[in-house]
Amino acid sequence: MPPTRETGAHAARQILSAEERYADELAFLAAYDDGPRPPRWALTPRAVVTFICGSGGEALKLPKPHETLPERMTIPVKFVGERALVERCVVTLAGERGLLLVGEPGTAKSMVSELLAAAVCGTSALTVQGTAGTTEDAFRYGWNYALLLAQGPTPQALVDSPVLTAMRTGRAARVEEITRCLPEVQDALVSILSDRRVSIPELNGGEDGQGSVAAVPGFTVIATANLRDRGVSEMSAALKRRFNFETIHPIADAAAETELVRRQATAAVERAGAGYSVDDSVLDALVTVFRDLREGRSAEGWDVERPGTVMSTAEAVQVTASLGLAAAYLSAGDVLDLVPGHLLGVVRKDDPADHGRLLGYWDGPVRRRAQDGSALWRRLWDLRETLS
Incomplete structure (x- = not known):
């Protein structure tokens, strides 16, 4: 059956604007905090901060019942x-x-x-x-x-x-x-x-x-x-x-960055109609590589030659989503085997010499972690030849 074009209000969209994606939260915060607002602002300044930074896990309660809004709502963090x-x-x-x-x-x-x-x-x-x-x-x-x-x-x-x-x-x-x-x-x-x-x-x-x-x-x-x-x-x-x-600086806390990558990669994979299945240990290793190369120093304090390209959190999300999609749609087996190839695709965007810098990272921190007895990093070290 030939594909049809969806139109009107029922048309599917890849990405919703923030005001559409978080419409319920914005409406709740407008009713929750009815304090003074600058001219033409939809929310109070305090509510704007809460919308972006979250309510700290606290369920906010409306000061009075509302016909269409829930009595309580927890506002999640959106900016780490x-x-x-x-x-x-x-x-x-x-x-x-x-x-x-x-x-x-x-x-x-x-x-x-x-x-x-x-x-x-x-x-x-x-x-x-x-x-x-x-x-x-x-x-x-x-x-x-x-x-x-x-x-x-x-x-x-x-x-x-x-x-x-x-x-x-x-x-x-x-x-x-x-x-x-x-x-x-x-x-x-x-x-x-x-x-x-x-x-x-x-x-x-x-x-x-x-x-x-x-x-x-x-x-x-x-x-x-x-x-x-x-x-x-x-x-x-x-x-x-x-x-x-x-x-705006890169995320300082490794655990917070890992959770952000997991959350956004999960959403990206689910938008593509699949289930997210990247193992936490693989995700931890991937985020560690990105952070080491971005900062020019490993978590252990070993010097790392930084590539010319930016090893951003956004790139880590894209790689993680790609691993999840490969597992879902291509029966990729252990997605850890795919990590070196995806990393090479990231670092070679700006400077061909970054290929050598990624190999240097493998010969440095990856090898040393493998020698320290980590099974996961040992397997990554064994995959070095896929970078050649």
């Missing part, structure tokens, strides 16, 4: 990192100042940006994806050219950018990978974050009679920048001054 960092981000947004999240690839910058936008203003969809081809229109406005030719420059022919929509509605606009944009495009944000208005000279009049759109209370910008992209399109000093910078 410093609570103080999240609190600073929330305070920055409450002050309507731009927020710039920086860090190595795979440290959950985009996830934090999405969670903040969903909790603060109910939507994470007002997003500009920064690339070398992004134009100034993505931050300002464009035109419906059919209407433009038929009517001339009218408000009806104007096409708002996500940033302009956020300004009109008092919401948070997201700019992903801002340093991938050309400097002259980035600088379109300088006047937006300073004057809080966008000039539209093509129109004779405007909302203020001067051919411009002014931001309403609540508008702000959340941007992300990859530290590996520094120098690609360096931000101007003027633009930097209009953001508060927050650096």
Whole structure:
């Protein structure tokens, strides 16, 4: 039977937005904490922090019964990192100042940006994806050219950018990978974050009679920048001054990282219609390899030559999910045998010399752990030839 296209409300989607995925939690927190909120915020600042950092295992109770919400709800942790960092981000947004999240690839910058936008203003969809081809229109406005030719420059022919929509509605606009944009495009944000208005000279009049759109209370910008992209399109000093910078570091605790990898890999495998079956010992070894190579030092304190590519938590999730899918769909047997090949695929993304660095890791920590009597690391050592 030929495949059919699902349409409408019943169409399946690979990924839901944060506001859809956590709709129940957001509705519960809105009813749970009815304290003061900045203009147009969906939740109180305290509830935004709880949404992202969790309720610490505590089941929160609504102050009064609600027709559609449960009486109690435990809010799970979504960001594994410093609570103080999240609190600073929330305070920055409450002050309507731009927020710039920086860090190595795979440290959950985009996830934090999405969670903040969903909790603060109910939507994470007002997003500009920064690339070398992004134009100034993505931050300002464009035109419906059919209407433009038929009517001339009218408000009806104007096409708002996500940033302009956020300004009109008092919401948070997201700019992903801002340093991938050309400097002259980035600088379109300088006047937006300073004057809080966008000039539209093509129109004779405007909302203020001067051919411009002014931001309403609540508008702000959340941007992300990859530290590996520094120098690609360096931000101007003027633009930097209009953001508060927050650096998101890799997960410090090995157990917390392992649990995060397990949880996200399990979700990825289940989305593909299979059951997660990667053994905990294999997962522990995989996360250990990623952490050793990322930090340039093993858990035992042995020096390790770091590869040029970033051994991020996000990459560890992808490898673990791949192992789970191989076990489910390809009868892969012991997925430990697949670990070296997947690791090689990760480290060779940027620099061919990283192949040699991975071999050096095998000849160092992997061999020494095998000699210390670990059966699992002995088996990994025996698989060294698959890296050659």
